[in-house]
Every structure is written in C-alpha cells, then in structure tokens.
Amino acid sequence: xxxxxxxxxxxxxxxxxxxxxxxxxxxxxxxxxxxxxxxxxxxxxxxxxxxxxxxxxxxxxxxxxxxxxxxxxxxxxxxxxxxxxxxxxxxxxxxxxxxxxxxxxxxxxxxxxxxxxxxxxxxxxxxxxxxxxxxxxxxxxxxxxxxxxxxxxxxxxxxxxxxxxxxxxxxxxxxxxxxxxxxxxxxxxxxxxxxxxxxxxxxxx
Amino acid sequence: xxxxxxxxxxxxxxxxxxxxxxxxxxxxxxxxxxxxxxxxxxxxxxxxxxxxxxxxxxxxxxxxxxxxxxxxxxxxxxxxxxxxxxxxxxxxxxxxxxxxxxxxxxxxxxxxxxxxxxxxxxxxxxxxxxxxxxxxxxxxxxxxxxxxxxxxxxxxxxxxxxxxxxxxxxxxxxxxxxxxxxxxxxxx
Numbered sequence: 001x002x003x004x005x006x007x008x009x010x011x012x013x014x015x016x017x018x019x020x021x022x023x024x025x026x027x028x029x030x031x032x033x034x035x036x037x038x039x040x041x042x043x044x045x046x047x048x049x050x051x052x053x054x055x056x057x058x059x060x061x062x063x064x065x066x067x068x069x070x071x072x073x074x075x076x077x078x079x080x081x082x083x084x085x086x087x088x089x090x091x092x093x094x095x096x097x098x099x100x101x102x103x104x105x106x107x108x109x110x111x112x113x114x115x116x117x118x119x120x121x122x123x124x125x126x127x128x129x130x131x132x133x134x135x136x137x138x139x140x141x142x143x144x145x146x147x148x149x150x151x152x153x154x155x156x157x158x159x160x161x162x163x164x165x166x167x168x169x170x171x172x173x174x175x176x177x178x179x180x181x182x183x184x185x186x187x188x189x190x191x192x193x194x195x196x197x198x199x200x201x202x203x204x205x
Numbered sequence: 206x207x208x209x210x211x212x213x214x215x216x217x218x219x220x221x222x223x224x225x226x227x228x229x230x231x232x233x234x235x236x237x238x239x240x241x242x243x244x245x246x247x248x249x250x251x252x253x254x255x256x257x258x259x260x261x262x263x264x265x266x267x268x269x270x271x272x273x274x275x276x277x278x279x280x281x282x283x284x285x286x287x288x289x290x291x292x293x294x295x296x297x298x299x300x301x302x303x304x305x306x307x308x309x310x311x312x313x314x315x316x317x318x319x320x321x322x323x324x325x326x327x328x329x330x331x332x333x334x335x336x337x338x339x340x341x342x343x344x345x346x347x348x349x350x351x352x353x354x355x356x357x358x359x360x361x362x363x364x365x366x367x368x369x370x371x372x373x374x375x376x377x378x379x380x381x382x383x384x385x386x387x388x389x390x391x392x393x
Binding site for chain 1: 245266
C-alpha cells in the first residue's frame with residue numbers, strides 16, 4: 001500500500017514537472033490583454049450611453065407628443081411607445097430573475113447559472129417575438145382608427161410612404177432572420193451546457 | 206498558504222477605496238504569478254494555438270472584470286482557477302463545430318518547445334506532449350480535477366474551486382488519475 005502510494009507520488013511529481021513546461025503565455029500577452037481591457041471599457045461606456053440616450057430620447061419624444069397639441073395618431077403612438085418600453089423592461093427584469101449571480105462561488109454553481117441564463121435568453125427571445133407581434137397589431141389598429149388622417153398623408157406623399165413600407169418590410173425580414181439565428185445559437189449552447197452538466201453529474205455519481 | 210494569500214489580498218471594499226491604479230497593480234501581479242498556469246489551463250481546453258491564445262486573453266479579461274468583486278473569501282489562487290475554469294467551460298460550450306484546416310492541424314501539432322534539443326530532451330518533450338494530449342482528451346470533469354491536481358492545489362482548494370466536498374475530491378481524483386493513465390496509454 002505504502003509502496004503504491006510512493007510510486008503514485010513519484011508519478012505525480014513527474015507529471016507535475018512535465019505539465020509545468022506545457023505552455024506559457026506569449027510575449028504579446030500583456031499588451032493584447034491591455035488592449036482588450038481598453039476596448040471593453042470603451043464598449044461599456046458607449047453601450048450604456050447609447051442605451052440611456054435611446055431611452056431618454058424615446059421618453060422625451062413620447063411626452064412631448066402627449067403634452068403639446070398633438071393629433072390623435074401622435075398621441076396614440078406616444079402612448080404605445082411608453083407602454084412598450086415599460087412592458088419590455090418589466091419582462092426583461094422578470095425573465096432575468098435568478099440569473100444575476102451564482103448561488104455559491106464554484107465552477108458547479110457557475111455551470112448552473114449559465115444553464116439558467118441560456119434558458120432565460122431563449123425565453124426572452126420568445127417574449128420579444130410576442131411583443132413585436134403585439135406592437136404590429138397595435139400599429140395596425142392605430143392606423144385603422146386614424147385612417148382618415150393617414151389617407152390624406154398617403155395621397156400627399158405616395159412615394160415616401162412606399163419607401164417607408166419597403167424599409168419596414170426589409171427590417172422585419174432582417175429581425176426575423178436575426179432572431180432565428182440567435183435562437184439556433186442559444187439552443188445549441190443550451191444543449192452543450194446540459195451535456196457538460198450531465199457529464200459532471202455522472203462523474204460525481 | 207491559502208490564508209496567506211487571503212491576507213495578502215485586500216478586501217473588495219479596500220480595492221474600491223484604492224481605485225483603479227491599485228486594481229491594475231494587483232491585476233499585473235496576478236498575471237505575473239498565475240499567467241503560466243492560466244496558459245496551461247487554456248491548453249487543456251483548446252488544442253489550436255491561435256484559438257488558445259484568444260482563450261488565455263479571455264480568461265485574463267474575466268479576472269480583470271471579477272477583481273472588484275473579490276472579497277478575499279478564498280485564496281487568490283482558488284479565485285484565479287475558478288474563473289479560468291469557468292471561461293474554459295464557456296469556451297467549450299460556445300465552440301462552433303470547427304472545420305480544422307490543414308494550417309490549424311499543423312498549428313495544433315507543433316512541438317511545445319521549438320528549440321533544437323538533444324535526444325534526452327526530445328524524449329522529455331515527447332512525454333510532455335503525451336501528457337498534454339491525454340489531459341486534452343479527458344472528459345471535462347476529469348480534466349478539471351487533473352489540471353488542478355497538476356497545478357498543485359490541495360484537496361480543500363480543489364473542492365472550493367469545483368464546489369464539492371474534500372471527500373468527493375479524493376474519490377473523483379482517483380477516478381481522474383485512472384482515466385489519465387488510460388488516456389496516456391491510448392495516446393502512446
């Protein structure tokens with residue numbers, strides 16, 4: 001028994017010695033990490049600023065349209081934007097419950113957190129699709145209710161309206177393909193995380 | 206050792222007080238002390254050199270991001286290895302089915318130490334490559350155990366990193382060593 005242990009320890013020492021020479025950081029490592037930190041800092045500030053600007057801008061536009069003497073169509077659109085923003089943010093916060101941080105600080109807890117996060121993203125995408133459909137229905141209802149105003153606009157600028165319809169059609173197509181691609185990627189990631197979790201569980205058993 | 210590291214590493218509150226320069230200094234020190242270990246860990250998750258380089262940078266970036274939240278509840282080494290393994294797993298999980306080009310394969314198979322060497326050194330390098338390939342070929346759970354063991358972490362530290370008890374570490378370590386020996390036999 002003792003001999004076995006000694007052999008094993010010698011074996012472990014040898015492995016450790018061999019392992020210590022397996023890989024080392026490249027000479028460029030520090031510089032590249034520094035560069036990535038700078039890029040990440042820039043993205044962080046820029047992303048936050050853009051999100052804040054978009055949020056404040058949309059709210060300001062909505063409140064402006066509600067406060068001044070706006071038409072029924074403008075008021076309807078502004079109310080719709082406010083409601084959409086509120087619902088979208090509420091849904092996001094609700095979906096992300098339990099995915100902010102791991103229960104404990106271990107690799108296993110991280111894996112479980114990762115699994116929950118991927119599931120939340122897939123669920124979030126589903127809800128985003130429902131919200132988009134809801135928004136389209138709302139826009140159609142608003143247009144139908146204000147058809148008299150829209151018809152006048154239509155007759156005054158038919159080319160502009162046609163161009164707008166084409167742009168909206170293209171945007172919907174791009175969003176649809178983007179959502180499909182994102183979903184496929186997240187489902188693949190979910191399968192992989194589940195496989196890794198199962199693998200770790202089976203090793204424990 | 207772990208207590209020493211914990212003591213030497215200030216709490217998150219201190220870190221916030223000290224500000225970014227202090228954090229940069231700590232980060233530099235962590236890279237000095239653990240840079241080689243991070244590279245080796247990345248090696249266990251990725252065979253292709255250029256992709257591995259990316260992974261090493263991602264691990265370093267993740268450590269940088271996590272540094273302000275580190276409260277010193279565990280040793281610095283445990284903290285680094287936990288993040289490194291998390292990033293390694295994320296890498297495995299998000300890896301797209303890679304169409305290995307001939308260049309990639311050549312890159313993966315290149316000798317670990319390209320310097321000219323005599324026969325004895327050559328034999329050592331062969332053994333090292335055999336060990337490294339065997340570690341790469343292990344299932345994730347065994348790989349994690351083996352890498353942490355090879356890096357010299359105690360059972361308690363391994364348990365802390367992986368979120369399992371010390372008893373469980375001992376059992377899994379025995380299985381992982383057996384699997385490693387088998388893998389080395391297969392790749393021989």
